[in-house]
Amino acid sequence: MTAIKDGFCDVCGQGYEAPLMGAFQCSNCKDRDLDFDFAVSGWRSGGVARELMHRFKYGKQVHLSRLMGSLVSSVWQDKRLHRKRWILVPVPLHPRRLRERGFNQSREIAVEMLSQAPDGVELELRDILKRVRHTERQAQLDRSERLRNPFGAFVVKSSRLTKRFKRSEEELNVLLVDDVMTTGSTVSECAAALREALEPSWIAAISVLRG
Numbered sequence: 001m002t003a004i005k006d007g008f009c010d011v012c013g014q015g016y017e018a019p020l021m022g023a024f025q026c027s028n029c030k031d032r033d034l035d036f037d038f039a040v041s042g043w044r045s046g047g048v049a050r051e052l053m054h055r056f057k058y059g060k061q062v063h064l065s066r067l068m069g070s071l072v073s074s075v076w077q078d079k080r081l082h083r084k085r086w087i088l089v090p091v092p093l094h095p096r097r098l099r100e101r102g103f104n105q106s107r108e109i110a111v112e113m114l115s116q117a118p119d120g121v122e123l124e125l126r127d128i129l130k131r132v133r134h135t136e137r138q139a140q141l142d143r144s145e146r147l148r149n150p151f152g153a154f155v156v157k158s159s160r161l162t163k164r165f166k167r168s169e170e171e172l173n174v175l176l177v178d179d180v181m182t183t184g185s186t187v188s189e190c191a192a193a194l195r196e197a198l199e200p201s202w203i204a205a206i207s208v209l210r211g
Contacts, residue, residue, distance in 0.1 A: 002044040003074060004210060012184045013039040015210055034184055035191035036203045040075040041181055041210035049209055053180060057105050065105070068179070069112020072208045076118050081204065085122040086175040087165070088113060091190055092127070092154070094134040109208060110177040123175075129190055130157050154190050156197035165198050172200040182211035 007016035009026035011034065043049045049071075056064040075081065090107040098104060110125050117123045133153040156162055165172055174194055176187050187205040194203060 001047065001049045004041050004044060005077075008041075011038055013041045013181065013205075013207075013210055015041070015044050028183060032184075034188045035195055036176065036184070036187055036205045038080060039181060039184060039187065039205040039207070040078045040081065041207045042072045042074045043209050045180055045209040045211040053209055057101070057179065060102055062103050062108060065108035065112055068105075068109050068208050069116070072109055072113065072206060073116045075206045076116060081175070081206075082118060082121055083171075083173050083202065084120065085124070085170070086173050086204075087128075088123055088125045088175050088177055089129055089190070089194070090125075090127065091176060091178045091186060092129045092131045094131045094153075096134050105179045106177050109179060113177065128157050128162055129193065130155050151185075151189060153186075154193045156193050162197060165200075171202075172198060173202040174198070174200045174204075176203065176205040178205065178207045180209045180211055181205065181207040 002015075004013065004015035008014060009029065011025050012029040014026045014028055045053070052064065052067065055061045056068060088110045090104060090110045092106075093101065093104045107127065114123055114125055131153055132155050135153050174191075176190050176194075178187055181187060184205070187207075191203045191205070194200060
């Protein structure tokens with residue numbers, strides 16, 4: 001398993017083998033208008049890491065959520081995440097897929113993250129996103145299809161909670177939680193819905209694996 005440490009894109013978190021000097025934006029995102037501010041991933045997808053994630057998601061081995069939480073904990077090394085407070089928002093599944101799988105893997109990871117907050121960082125888990133359009137699995141698509149697939153698939157739930165966020169005078173920072181990030185299209189669509197509804201100060205995305 002290969003951790004993403006020193007060499008990564010400052011925007012989408014794409015990892016590289018060698019350390020990078022200074023700010024760097026990769027070819028995946030430099031010509032795209034992504035709606036999140038930055039993304040951080042723990043490990044590269046491949047080999048053992050990919051197999052474990054496959055068992056977790058498609059083998060319905062929900063007990064692996066603790067391991068996934070342990071793997072994603074390395075993202076806290078990124079000092080950009082050391083803000084006073086984050087609202088953890090799992091990337092939601094469509095109801096049809098949730099029934100098939102029995103659990104939302106991103107939410108299970110987010111639950112594990114609640115106990116990982118560094119000193120001075122407060123985390124609050126909220127399911128405020130809803131997937132309103134059933135989409136093909138990103139893993140089954142090529143790059144161009146992945147970029148288009150999640151368009152318009154997410155909305156923010158209307159609730160007392162979201163109204164409280166809008167009225168709050170505190171800085172609102174949202175941390176999107178996903179299992180695997182590839183092109184960043186899914187988390188970008190989630191971020192677009194959140195920006196329109198809540199106008200947060202920061203939106204970051206974290207994932208266990210980076211494809």
